[in-house]
Amino acid sequence: QWLADCVQTSALMKSWPVHVIPTSIDTSLFRPIPKMTARRLLGLKLDAPYILYSALGGTSDKRKGGDLFIEAVEGLAHTIPELNLMFVGGQRSAEIGGFPEDRVYEAGGLNDPLTLALHYSAADLTVIPSRQDNLPQVGVEAQSCGCPVVAFDVSGLSELIDNGKTGALASPFDCADLRRAVQWCLADPARLKHLGKAARKRAQNKFDRQIVATSYRSLYEHVLSGSRTAKIS
Secondary structure (H helix, E strand, O other): OOOHHHOOOOOOOOOOOOOOOOOOOOOOOOOOHHHHHHHHHHOOOOOOOEEEOOOOOOHHHOOOOOHHHHHHHHHHOOOOOEEEEEEEEOOOOOOOOOOOHHEEEEOOOOOOOOHHHHHHHHHOOEEEEEOOOOOHHHHHHHHHHHOOOOEEOOOOOOHHHHHHOOEEOOOOOOOOHHHHHHHHHHHHHHHHHHHHHHHHHHHHOOOEEEHHHHHHHHHHHHOOOOOOOOOOO
């Protein structure tokens, strides 16, 4: 919807019909795996919290907010002394204050859905600190696996999360507020579990490929019938 709003404020395209259909996902592949099973398979600690950060450029990608992630989590090293970090997709570009090597897990690049689903299921929370993003696949996949997401309330990220219900949104680029959002999610195990279940349900209802395919079919049928005013969401 963020991009649709940009189109509708464009001098060139503001009169064009705009339809928003979200990115699809196979929710049968990206599905929750029992957390303890996932952690045993990955060789992770069974009784400690993990937060996941994923970006192809690792923490060196400025657009993905790797530097903001580092700044935010450095303040959590002592407030949540058992907290562990999980990096997927790329390596961290710098040491993270307060986190010794045994509290940092680096998976590197992952390609197959099952391995990705294992990592999302093993994590307690996925953090997306992007400066600008549309509807990042990481967030869709994580939620489909029952992993709540925390992000800045900016661009397409504002639509990715149902704030307070499937995760939490923080004030744009405010690392202290991002830190508070992470703490809020992790502070109550019952609430965290509820957020994960709600995230999975929302992914099934909004991003499942069958639902998205139906939206495309409806749009195509309206186009073929000559209608240009259909509302597709």
